[in-house]
Amino acid sequence: MQLTAKERYMISKPVKADKIALTAIIVIALLTWFFLPLILNTKQGSTFTVRYDNQVVDKYDINKENTIILTKDKYPKLYGDELIIKSLNGYVWIEKETSPLNECSKMGKINTTNRALVCLPNYVVVSIDGPIKGSDGETLA
Amino acid sequence: MKKQFTTKTLSFLSISLAVAILLQIIESMVDIPIPVPGVKLGLANIVALVVIFKIGSIEATIVNILRILLGSILRGTFGGPAFYLALAGGIVATILLIATYKSKLFTMFGISILSAVGHVIGQMVAITIIFGTLGMLYYLPILLLLGAASGILTGYIASITLKNIRKLRV
Numbered sequence: 001m002q003l004t005a006k007e008r009y010m011i012s013k014p015v016k017a018d019k020i021a022l023t024a025i026i027v028i029a030l031l032t033w034f035f036l037p038l039i040l041n042t043k044q045g046s047t048f049t050v051r052y053d054n055q056v057v058d059k060y061d062i063n064k065e066n067t068i069i070l071t072k073d074k075y076p077k078l079y080g081d082e083l084i085i086k087s088l089n090g091y092v093w094i095e096k097e098t099s100p101l102n103e104c105s106k107m108g109k110i111n112t113t114n115r116a117l118v119c120l121p122n123y124v125v126v127s128i129d130g131p132i133k134g135s136d137g138e139t140l141a
Numbered sequence: 142m143k144k145q146f147t148t149k150t151l152s153f154l155s156i157s158l159a160v161a162i163l164l165q166i167i168e169s170m171v172d173i174p175i176p177v178p179g180v181k182l183g184l185a186n187i188v189a190l191v192v193i194f195k196i197g198s199i200e201a202t203i204v205n206i207l208r209i210l211l212g213s214i215l216r217g218t219f220g221g222p223a224f225y226l227a228l229a230g231g232i233v234a235t236i237l238l239i240a241t242y243k244s245k246l247f248t249m250f251g252i253s254i255l256s257a258v259g260h261v262i263g264q265m266v267a268i269t270i271i272f273g274t275l276g277m278l279y280y281l282p283i284l285l286l287l288g289a290a291s292g293i294l295t296g297y298i299a300s301i302t303l304k305n306i307r308k309l310r311v
Contacts, residue, residue, distance in 0.1 A: 010194060010248055011300045018251035025258055025289045033282035040275055054272070077221075101172045108176050116276020118178055118268065120223045127274045 040114035045128035048092045050085060053077055053123040062087050062111070062128060067095075070124065079121040092126055094119060154192070154200055161188035161208040162215065169216060175287070177280050179226070179264065183257050183291045185212075189238060190253055190299035191306070198239040205235045222271055226264045233263030249303070253296030254289050261288040 009015075014022075050057040050068055052075050060066045068085040072078045080098020087093075093109040094117055104119035110128060117126040146154075164184040173180050185208055193201035209231045213219040218227075237259035241252045261284045268277045 006245070007194075007303075009245075011303050012248050014250040015248050017246040018248055018254070021247065021251050021255055022289060022293075025254065025285055029282040029285040029289075032285070036278060036281065040278060051272070100169060103178055106176045107178055114276065115279045116272075116274045118272060118274070118277055120178070120221075120226070123222065125272045125274060125276075127276050 037114055042112050042114040043130060044090060044111060045113045045130055047129045048087060049127050049129055051125045051127070059129065060087060060092075062092055063090050064088075070122075075123075077123045083119070083122050083124055085117075085124075085126060092117070092128065094124075094126070097122055097124075150196060150200075154196065154204060157188050157192050158204050158207055158211075161185045161204060162212045164188065165208060165212040166216060177283055177287070178277075180284070180287055181291070183260060183288075183295055184298075186234065186238075186253065186256060186260075186292075186295045187299045187302065189235070189256075190249060190295065191302055193238060193242050194249075194299075194303055195306070198242065201238065202235050205231050205238075225271060226267050229267030230260040230263040233266075234260035248296075249300045250293060250296040253299060254292030257288040257292035257295065258285060261285055 045062055047059045048062045049059050050070075052070060057068075057070070060068065064087065066085075066087040070078060070083045070085075072081050075083075078098075079100075082096070083094065083098075083104075084096040085092065086095045091109040091111045094105045094107065097104045097119060099119065099121035104117070104122060104124075107117050107119075110117060110126075113128050113130050115128065117124075119125070162185075164187070168181055168184050171182070173182070188208070189201045189205050192204050209224075209227050210219070213221075213224040213227060218224050234256045238252060238256040241247050241255050247255070261281075265277060265281055265284070269275060
């Protein structure tokens, strides 16, 4: 069965339009890389907020050593039995969790307001808040 | 004029849907060693590319939407945030798939790349709305680049697939 001209074109090697589209995406990605931190007002946060299923669990001082343990008894949508979040010296990270391929704990440690730990399988989001005026630096929870 | 589906077309669509769901499930089991959440190869998009090419845009949309619905039911994520992210990504990806296909400017590579990037953008918008945080935007540049890379891969595979099934009349 012979291919039509359109079919031949569609499965041919990349044409000029394809290369332009790819170049445009690379340029946009690089521009976003450069400008996004400026737009998102990147700064070190003083607190971080833990949310479960869009509800705020609590706010914590990011500079203090915190170990937050969410258990399935209280948070039934957790993928595994428990999820452990830790913070120390301005960084927060997911220490232990159960999710397919453990993708939540692979996100590493975060310390700036423009990043968040989004753990979809466990319905948990950890975001860093900006400095709060009048904060006495004590652990909030 | 109302489009008539032949038994052969329906069989082709059913097989395509089954393959798409299978690819989606297999992909969810593959660990990509990149510390960025939600990075996937987008292999199921190969099926959408083949269907739009062999049959049409409405059928490709149906396959994509049904793949997301049935795939999430089979994986137990239906109704959760992962489902809504997949749906948002799938809708934007399908819109770009159809728009670029109908423009007749791009080959499978361009269509696949733009569709993959559309998937990333759809998911970003959904995640920002659902979780009320701009924190995931930090990953946008790397996700755009990885989306483009996966688009090249899926476009290449779709192109080879189409060359090999061109004798199939549907």
